[in-house]
Amino acid sequence: MEGVAEGTQQHHLVLANKIFLLAHPDVQDKDKVALKSDILNYIKAHNMAPLNETLVASSVLHLDQNFLDSMRACNDGELTKLDEKISDAEQNLGESEIREAHLAKALYFITISDKVKALEQLKLTEDKTVAVGQKMELVFHTLQLGFFNMDFDLISKSIDKAKKLFEEGGxxxxxxxxxxxxxxxxxxxxxxxxxxxxxxxxxxxxxxxxxxxxxxxxxxxxxxxxxxxxxxxxxxxxxxxxxxxxxxxxxxxxxxxxxxxxxxxxxxxxxxxxxxxxxxxxxxxxxxxxxxxxxxxxxxxxxxxxxxxxxxxxxYKSVTTESMAKEFGLSVDFLDQELSSFVPAGKLDCKIDKVAGIVETNRSDVKNALYQSTIKQGDFLLNRIQKLSRVIDI
Structure with a gap:
């Protein structure tokens, strides 16, 4: 995965938003042409064969078999190099270098948007990670992967995991x-x-x-x-x-x-x-x-x-629908329809007098309710004290 400069949005999340807009019915066709071009150029630049397959399967993009085969070949070549680095680190280098080699492979799977393999490789990297800070960074990578795929179960579990890690430090x-x-x-x-x-x-x-x-x-x-x-x-x-x-x-x-x-x-x-x-x-x-x-x-x-x-x-205790509609810049009929749908649903605490054209509010007296609650709790406390005093006297 490409490094992200400070103050810059993660490139994959920018791409995810463009994919979302490409499929959005309210985006104009002329804008979708530019979006599609940007998406294809990004996929090609990073050889994102797994993402291309996903978008073709969901009918966001059309299948170009030669394009897909070319990217798969590039993916296989890069993964072979990464596996060789892992093998070399395991045979000739220390624990830190082994971890970095595994992390590089995990980040590559994230780069090409292979979610399943990325999560597997992140787990392998975590097994070789000791520092809490480094474990937290792995969780952030996982969270970004979750937001890219809108996988809320993965996001929820990762947040819980991060909170547990913070109990160890951070x-x-x-x-x-x-x-x-x-x-x-x-x-x-x-x-x-x-x-x-x-x-x-x-x-x-x-x-x-x-x-x-x-x-x-x-x-x-x-x-x-x-x-x-x-x-x-x-x-x-x-x-x-x-x-x-x-x-x-x-x-x-x-x-x-x-x-x-x-x-x-x-x-x-x-x-x-x-x-x-x-x-x-x-x-x-x-x-x-x-x-x-x-x-x-x-x-x-x-x-x-x-x-x-x-x-x-x-x-207000009561207000005419005409004056209320004027305040909101709405027609009386539109406002009446709005209020008629909100009141039965319990969204608004008021009554509508259709004949008189008046809206009456049913505001509860908060201060009086609080006063009554305080009196009730005070009586309860006095009863408990009296019972306790009788036990002490005995």
């Missing part, structure tokens, strides 16, 4: 990197709350450029935080965060999305985000064309809409 830099890897895993498996927490913990120590650029990291952090944090935390950790403020203007629509939400400018918020599923402008396009967020697009759309409707309705 430096802070690798621990911080692992948080971002786990955050991306949580994002990819729809655990947005945990993803936001992990991303926010890493925002001032981010060095995981091999996964994605810093702008992408801020994009993920903002999107997950906005639907999981309370208003006070969101202000402190996101709206006023200097790390976010330094790059947010480089990400299309994100600044408008963030600030219009916090400032309750709902029409501007929806303009930055876009409500309809068919429209691909605003942030919706970025989410749809994101390899990790795309499977959760509709879910995220619902969560965002629930969030802004809730924030708006929390300010």
């Amino acid at each position: 430096d802070w830099e690798r621990k911080n990197r692992l948080k971002v890897y786990e955050g991306l895993y949580c994002l990819s498996t729809r655990d947005f709350k945990k993803a936001a927490s992990l991303f926010l913990d890493s925002i001032s120590t981010f060095t995981t450029y091999e996964l994605f650029p810093y702008e992408t990291f801020i994009f993920y952090t903002t999107l997950t935080s906005i639907i999981t944090l309370d208003r006070v935390s969101f202000k402190k950790k996101v709206v006023d965060a200097p790390e976010i403020l330094t790059v947010i203007d480089k990400i299309p629509f994100l600044s408008e999305f963030l600030n219009s939400f916090y400032n309750c400018h709902y029409k501007d918020f929806l303009s930055a985000f876009v409500m309809t599923y068919s429209d691909t402008s605003g942030l919706t396009e970025q989410i749809k064309l994101d390899r990790y967020l795309n499977p959760h697009f509709r879910f995220y759309m619902r969560e965002v809409r629930t969030m802004i409707y809730t924030q708006f309705l929390d300010s």
Whole structure:
């Protein structure tokens, strides 16, 4: 595998995104021509015969038998050289050189995208590895392989393995990197709350450029935080965060999305985000064309809409659908349809009076509930103390 310069995304993950876009129905044909050319050129440059076979089997690419046979021959020749180096190291050199020879073979399997053999060779390399730091790097290679293939079982097991290794030791830099890897895993498996927490913990120590650029990291952090944090935390950790403020203007629509939400400018918020599923402008396009967020697009759309409707309705005991629709820049019919689907599903705590054209909120009295809970717990504690005092007196 090629070395990755500091601040550069891992080349295989760039390739994975291009493969994803090539198969995406919303990408225009003219763009797919360029994507296909880039993918084929990369495959040819690295003799990625296993990946070529996989893409042909999934109908992403067409079969070119001569092209495939040529790459297989190159793979066989390179693997023969690597096996000779392993044999020479085992006969003439020390444990460190033997490990490095096995690692080189594992990285070659990753380079040509042979997942099964790469995992086998990484295991062999691990068996010859003593240092915790070196074992952790093997786990990071495995995690990158998992994200390339979107193998969430492999990713989950590797994260657990890394955490166990850290119990034996490990430096802070690798621990911080692992948080971002786990955050991306949580994002990819729809655990947005945990993803936001992990991303926010890493925002001032981010060095995981091999996964994605810093702008992408801020994009993920903002999107997950906005639907999981309370208003006070969101202000402190996101709206006023200097790390976010330094790059947010480089990400299309994100600044408008963030600030219009916090400032309750709902029409501007929806303009930055876009409500309809068919429209691909605003942030919706970025989410749809994101390899990790795309499977959760509709879910995220619902969560965002629930969030802004809730924030708006929390300010009123009752409000007319006409004034609410005007605030959001929507038609009354569209808003009525939206609310009618969210209320029965338990997404919004309100009632709709269709005849009067009014939405009534059913806000619970949080302070009163907390007071009643405190009284109840106090009574329970007093009863326990009285029982205890009777036992002591006896």
